[in-house]
Amino acid sequence: MKLNFSERKGVFILSKRLLVLITVFALVFSLSFAGCAKKEGAKEETKEPEVIKIGVVTPLTGDVATFGQSTKKAVEMAVEEINAAGGVLGKKIEVVIEDDRNDPKETANVVRKLIDQDKVVAIIGSLTSKCSLAGMPIANAKKIPMISNASTNPKVTLTGPYAFRVCFIDDFQGQVMAKFAYEELGAKKAAVLYDIGNDYTKGLAEYFVKSFKELGGEIVAEETYQQADNDFNAQLTSIKGKNPDVIFLPDYYQKVSLIAKQARGLGIKATFLGGDGWDSPELFKLGGEAIEGGYFSNHYSQQDPDPKTQEFIKKFEEKYGEKPDALAALGYDAFYYLVEGIKKAGKVDSVAIRDGIEAVGKAGFSGVTGKFTIDENRNPIKAAVVLKVEGGQFKFVKRVEP
Amino acid sequence: MIEQLLSNFMSSYQIQILSFIGIFTILAISLDIINGYTGQFSIGHAGFMAVGGYVAAYLTFYHQVPFILATLAGALSAAFFGLLIGIPTLRLRGDYLAIATLGFAEIIRVVLLNLDVVGGARGFAGISNLSNFDTVLIITIISFIVLYNFTRSAYGRALQSIREDEIAAECMGVPTTYFKVLAFVVAAFFAGIAGSLYGHYLMFLHPNDFGLLRSIEILLMIVLGGMGNLWGALLGAIVLSILPESLRNYQGIVYTIAVVYLVGVAISYQKGKQNIARWLAGILIAGLAVGFILIYGKELIIRYAGQMRMIIYSILLILMMIFQPSGLIGLARDLAKPLKERLRGVKA
Incomplete structure (x- = not known):
């Protein structure tokens, strides 16, 4: 490797030639991106917009891409329905969907792009809490309402008055399962095993422990692991010695099925409990017999008899040939929640829309994941459903009201 | 300020x-x-x-x-x-x-x-x-x-x-x-x-x-x-930093590909000076192919821009490492070489 300026010494001298070259390079690249920006911006200069532009930021690539794809599908379906029915306030809706790769830095970029270049009046997203926490401060500063469909971290809506969500928060899911285990299953001794590096599983576990103790139960073991771990025998052996009635495993389906298999292999008979991360058909494929008889809380159930839910499932299946997961249902609700807010506002103005969304939330919104009203921090107070894993299916057990 | x-x-x-x-x-x-x-x-x-x-x-x-x-x-x-x-x-x-x-x-x-x-x-x-x-x-x-x-x-x-x-x-x-x-x-x-x-x-x-x-x-x-x-x-x-952002929409993809194509033309010109006819034919075919994809694949590209973004990004990185392992600065130096020679010639 040869050095560019090896013959010169010491002082800071800019080589003129190199400077010119770098300027040219920088110009070409900035042009390539300023050029497209201008065109997009120019279109939206007019005062009275013909269409209502709504931005969507969700991870279409990266580690949680499947969740982002579900959200995208649900939103696209909702837009089609609304436009087919004549739009909102007599105007068609146009969505701009952008990928953030589940990287907070990209979310910040996307939110600014959607607001500055695409001139959206409201944003749906982002999916994970860490991305929402990076994007929502910007939306708040720019006074653009932003509704997340799946960010369960309590801090998300504390970023400002323009931050909303349609899912329940981590605390609630932990409470629901604790209550269900203690009251319905009659469990007195519980163990928890969770990923210490994941805010989602940690949040659920913490609140499960807290609520279970408050109810009068006993937490006999609290074990943790790291995201990269695949061998849980050490933790499970320790848990086995304490002989719990239930084991709370608030992780995603891949980890849960591994843990369940290893636990049954060690002869642990306790019932497994979990959170919405279990919601995937992969759970049966990976977990097999081991996961049978487990219970978990979820945002909605495909077997929920509510006609609104059933209609959504039917439409989604017709359009995409697959059953919608919880993220799709939540994305669909987030979009309709926003649309109701726009209707309430009566005009296409983001400040009015924010007030509209809040008013709709306060009065109560009914979506495919159930009815909810929002509290003073704009967090939905809604019921969770408890599902049972039985014969390769998720059986609807009951709806747990907050 | x-x-x-x-x-x-x-x-x-x-x-x-x-x-x-x-x-x-x-x-x-x-x-x-x-x-x-x-x-x-x-x-x-x-x-x-x-x-x-x-x-x-x-x-x-x-x-x-x-x-x-x-x-x-x-x-x-x-x-x-x-x-x-x-x-x-x-x-x-x-x-x-x-x-x-x-x-x-x-x-x-x-x-x-x-x-x-x-x-x-x-x-x-x-x-x-x-x-x-x-x-x-x-x-x-x-x-x-x-x-x-x-x-x-x-x-x-x-x-x-x-x-x-x-x-x-x-x-x-x-x-x-x-x-x-x-x-x-x-x-x-x-x-x-x-x-x-x-x-x-x-x-x-x-x-x-x-x-x-x-x-x-x-x-x-x-x-x-x-x-x-x-x-x-x-x-x-x-x-x-710019590339992942500029690949977000169709115009950005077109601009990026155009820039990469032009740089490719410039490199191949320096490396293939011996046979101008063949070089011209080569870049013409490549240019037509790229243009064809961009025009007829426009709908498809717009539809899947979100997913394609990281793919194009990775392809560009791979191309870069195959054809220009010395990095962008090496590329800049290569491209500046004839200019430099000409400047020197004028001076002499």
């Missing part, structure tokens, strides 16, 4: 990308001190960035320390960690060192995940927005000048001598261990500054944001730009 000037003809989105370019330039040039100049292989740069970011954010959040002092404290703590990792691991070479630095960055990440005082796994939210484009620009320029002069001082030459031949350097009386640790400390210091700028710009920090991927992203910048050259690192940071 500069931000206000720019905002007349740029959106805050573009200014934000420029700010990230600044932050990543600091990271790239500081990593270049270790990887490019000293010839050590570190893939733990995000760890230093995390230390700087978290320490500075902690100070401004809990103790309302002024931003500059907090940044300095963050940078010094990062430098301290640079020293800490430098001393025991610099007996290692090549792959072993790479693994050790990676392990170190993972330790930082896992510790941060478990530190509830800075948010733990839920992330550090609510950091004040204390850095803007102006602060990033000024600090980037200062960092660049300092590091540029550093690489061209006696210290910098000592680092390069280690890269070229460690045994020879030692024979010439260069205390190699001292200089290797020095490289780590200096690089960590600047990475800490970048971390503080990043945290106070984004107003949010998450430990998992400083994993292997972030380190690789910085490494990619210096590899793509051309190792052992700060201008190359700067170019790499510019290109790799």
